[in-house]
Amino acid sequence: MLTREQNDLLHKVGPGSPMGELMRRYWHPVAAVGELDDEPVKAVRLMGEDLVLFKVGPNGANGDSIGGGVDGSSKDGGANGGVDGYGLLERHCPHRRADLSYGWTEEGGLRCSYHGWLFDAAGRCIAQPFEQTAHPDAAFKDKVQARAYRAQAKAGLIWAYIGPDPSPELWDWDRYYDRGYKQVVFSDVPCNWLQCQENSIDPVHFEWLHSNWSLRRKGDAGYSPTHTRLGFDEFEFGIRYLRVRSDTDEENELWTVGRVCLWPNALYTGHFEWRVPVDDENTLSVGWFIDPIPGDEPFEQERIPHWRSPALDERTGRWITSHIMNQDFTAWTGQGAVSDRWNEHLGESDRGVILLRKRLTEDLAIVEDGGDPKGVLRDAARNVKTPLPRIRAEIGQFAPTAHPPRFPFLAGQPPEVAAEYHGLWKAHGGALPGD
Ligand code: FES
């Protein structure tokens, strides 16, 4: 249980708030590389700040990033640099505050659609059409600066950094390099990010929210194996949570390896789920998934597909509950837009949640003192294919399956994504059901 004041301190991430300052020490995924390839300007809202993300170049075309590369080949195209890559600016034009997400890219920058002022990725005003006509010798544009942040591509995602300079390393997890079919899935979740992240360190929910609920949904009145022991082990980039169930023992990887509550706002179990704070009452769920491709010939995706999963069932007006992360969303949103933690009754199953809150609270003080919070990496030499603990890592990437595995995590996978995956599966010598 937290007091209302403690609750406010931990969940609010707007500009100037203590947790907002802490969360601004990290990179956050805000878009897919493929999105900006298709449409080079995108409205973004991150931690209560309205921003515009764009791909630098004529019509966005001179950025050289591709979805299939691990880093999308983007340079550090953010503030203070003004190089090719991605720009991330305040949403409202410094001229008369029009919405820059309705602008377009050209000549190395973003053109405001209202009066045509042009801004580069560093936020410098590089053209002011009528002003330059009326006063060719004036240097008005040199006095205009849009607030500029950093954006960088990695793993088919575009990441934003809106904290103080210098920015830390954008994590280079080894999983990004594994051979497989990757896809990125976004969901809009209308509640605060912290209750989503508390779910990343809540082992017992698997048994009920996923296993037993899924049994009931199938009309099965049985119960899945029950948890008998929980453990938590902190490391540099997060906290591993360990468990023993009635059908496993302490030799099992559920206990010896566990799963990762990845700092500060993600879950890693072989795939990634980031809970990105849009504002205090909205979260962007970003899922990064990898599925097996048969054989061992080199395999690179030209483009990592991205799609948006619906959260609501339009027929009923209720949340979709058929898929694993949709089940999570019902729990997160069910706690309210912001969980009223002063009404909680925490027990032994909540040790991880208590640990998470304690660690974040300690980091608030560290950030206030000018230090780096947990998980911030500044040594580029250590940011090369950094490994994270993963169950089944030693038997290869994937357990062998006869047919391509179905996608169990989120509802609404577009048929063309499934079709592309199945086509690749077959092209690499695999069999499809019915072959
Ligand atoms: S408001 Fe953007 S150019 Fe005038």
Ligand SMILES: [Fe+2]
């Ligand atoms: Fe879950």
